[in-house]
Amino acid sequence: MAVLQIATQPFADQRPGTSGLRKKVKVFQQPHYLENFVQSIFSAIPDRAGQTLILGGDGRFYNREAIQTILRMAAANGWGKVIVGRGGLFSTPAVSTVIRARSAHGGIILSASHNAGGPDHDFGIKYNTANGGPAPEKITDTIWAASKTIQGYQTLDSADVDIDQDGEFLLGDMRVEICDPVAEYVELMARIFDFDALRQLLQGPFRMRFDALHAITGPYAHEIFEKRLGAPAGTVVNGVPLTDFGGGHPDPNLVYARPLADHLFAEDASDFGAASDGDGDRNMILGRQFFVTPSDSLAVLAAHATAIPAYRQGLKGVARSMPTSQAADVVAEALGIAHYETPTGWKFFGNLLDAGKITFCGEESFGTGSDHIREKDGLWAVLAWLSVIAHTGQSVAEIVTRHWQRFGRHYYTRHDYEALPAETGEQIMQSITAQLPVLPGQTLAGRDIIMADDFTYTDPIDSSVSTHQGLRLLFADGARLIFRLSGTGTEGATLRIYHEYLEQDAQRQQQDPQRALSDLIRLGRDLTRMESLTGRKTPTVIT
Ligand code: G1P
Numbered sequence: 001m002a003v004l005q006i007a008t009q010p011f012a013d014q015r016p017g018t019s020g021l022r023k024k025v026k027v028f029q030q031p032h033y034l035e036n037f038v039q040s041i042f043s044a045i046p047d048r049a050g051q052t053l054i055l056g057g058d059g060r061f062y063n064r065e066a067i068q069t070i071l072r073m074a075a076a077n078g079w080g081k082v083i084v085g086r087g088g089l090f091s092t093p094a095v096s097t098v099i100r101a102r103s104a105h106g107g108i109i110l111s112a113s114h115n116a117g118g119p120d121h122d123f124g125i126k127y128n129t130a131n132g133g134p135a136p137e138k139i140t141d142t143i144w145a146a147s148k149t150i151q152g153y154q155t156l157d158s159a160d161v162d163i164d165q166d167g168e169f170l171l172g173d174m175r176v177e178i179c180d181p182v183a184e185y186v187e188l189m190a191r192i193f194d195f196d197a198l199r200q201l202l203q204g205p206f207r208m209r210f211d212a213l214h215a216i217t218g219p220y221a222h223e224i225f226e227k228r229l230g231a232p233a234g235t236v237v238n239g240v241p242l243t244d245f246g247g248g249h250p251d252p253n254l255v256y257a258r259p260l261a262d263h264l265f266a267e268d269a270s271d272f273g274a275a276s277d278g279d280g281d282r283n284m285i286l287g288r289q290f291f292v293t294p295s296d297s298l299a300v301l302a303a304h305a306t307a308i309p310a311y312r313q314g315l316k317g318v319a320r321s322m323p324t325s326q327a328a329d330v331v332a333e334a335l336g337i338a339h340y341e342t343p344t345g346w347k348f349f350g351n352l353l354d355a356g357k358i359t360f361c362g363e364e365s366f367g368t369g370s371d372h373i374r375e376k377d378g379l380w381a382v383l384a385w386l387s388v389i390a391h392t393g394q395s396v397a398e399i400v401t402r403h404w405q406r407f408g409r410h411y412y413t414r415h416d417y418e419a420l421p422a423e424t425g426e427q428i429m430q431s432i433t434a435q436l437p438v439l440p441g442q443t444l445a446g447r448d449i450i451m452a453d454d455f456t457y458t459d460p461i462d463s464s465v466s467t468h469q470g471l472r473l474l475f476a477d478g479a480r481l482i483f484r485l486s487g488t489g490t491e492g493a494t495l496r497i498y499h500e501y502l503e504q505d506a507q508r509q510q511q512d513p514q515r516a517l518s519d520l521i522r523l524g525r526d527l528t529r530m531e532s533l534t535g536r537k538t539p540t541v542i543t
């Protein structure tokens with residue numbers, strides 16, 4: 001098999017975003033588009049020769065074709081071995097697990113996370129490093145730089161290989177191993193959690209429903225909940241991964257996981273409901289007639305961590321992304337452990353986890369995880385919640401309301417305005433940025449603003465600095481209002497507005513968040529001049 005050197009021209013739009021390169025499938029299908037980006041990744045890893053790479057994706061449209069392309073290119077680029085999940089499948093948390101378990105040099109994950117899939121929707125590719133986590137900005141910047149000057153790529157003159165049978169074979173000089181994408185991940189979960197206690201819970205009268213939304217977690221959830229923990233068949237719904245996710249958005253929130261939410265709010269609701277996203281790193285947690293905000297979820301899990309065997313010794317610290325509510329900080333202070341505030345995106349937790357500064361971390365965007373891997377982990381969060389339920393014997397609603405009584409309730413909501421014209425998104429951010437210096441000292445939404453800035457983060461471990469990570473207004477009573485442009489959207493700009501305030505009075509903790517936060521919501525809309533600039537009266541998605 002000959003190594004081919006194929007000449008190409010750079011594409012101007014291959015800048016990796018919050019989680020790798022995410023574009024419409026049609027963009028990826030342009031001749032040389034995927035190849036250029038893969039070569040740019042490989043060029044950013046000069047010490048790859050002879051090393052092991054993990055490869056898999058969430059099974060969305062174009063996954064299988066991309067696997068074949070990447071295998072040929074990996075062989076031509078000197079990798080020693082590629083471990084592929086059978087069928088080209090791997091959840092993001094499983095790739096992180098296997099990178100670490102096999103001491104691989106890195107991994108490539110094919111996914112556009114929670115974005116829709118299919119020929120007219122999204123595809124994505126991202127590189128994870130040897131710690132199992134998303135490549136840090138240093139590397140993604142190198143990839144981007146390489147993509148701007150690329151003149152060609154190397155690939156192998158070879159036919160497609162069989163990725164559907166477990167086993168090992170050679171592709172050129174490179175070994176390829178096709179493995180069960182589920183097994184190593186499930187073993188890790190069995191080491192972290194008390195599967196006997198969870199089995200008792202799930203084999204009793206307790207009922208749960210897990211909605212895999214026809215995305216990657218189906219096979220993992222069937223294995224864990226139904227096979228290993230003995231939950232009745234039918235506990236996992238939409239468990240077969242489909243290339244278009246059955247036409248839905250594999251996004252575990254109240255809008256896109258509506259049937260699950262409807263079930264949990266119905267008369268005959270299960271006790272517990274959960275869903276994950278396209279690639280399995282997100283989670284949504286529901287109780288009977290109860291929605292747990294991801295910010296609260298992190299705080300509750302931190303407060304109950306010692307109920308889980310792997311964390312029985314307590315947590316080293318916790319971290320949350322900047323727009324995530326401050327609920328976890330309050331728990332950390334009560335526990336006497338450190339807490340950190342990082343920019344949006346899981347990659348910023350990597351250094352803190354590697355340095356042993358934190359054990360749990362989370363984001364408001366349905367991301368929760370721990371130091372067991374270097375990605376957020378949807379099924380881990382579900383198992384953690386089941387562990388807390390089994391340990392306390394309380395319902396989800398009881399666990400959370402008691403938490404609020406003890407620590408206060410951080411009312412929280414995020415409003416997304418999707419697919420705005422890109423210039424409008426920039427214009428809104430610039431106009432709020434221009435006002436930042438004059439906001440402190442003003443009283444808006446009935447509150448005194450004490451600080452307003454554009455969030456800059458200095459990594460406490462390697463001192464790297466990340467600027468322009470979101471505009472934040474902090475009020476004297478601890479309330480916050482935050483504005484950011486999404487780094488993962490594929491259509492125009494998505495503006496996210498995050499609203500938060502802390503209610504200590506238990507008598508006032510049962511309001512509807514949209515109502516409780518209505519003055520901050522109005523202020524957010526006013527500051528963006530959303531209606532006059534875009535004609536939009538309401539957000540696309542409210543969480
Ligand atoms: C979104 C979320 C962010 C998360 C990222 C990847 O990014 O807001 O918390 O890390 O997806 O799952 P955004 O579109 O806001 O840049």
Ligand code: ZN
Pocket residue numbers: 092112113114277278279280281282
């Ligand atoms: Zn995801």
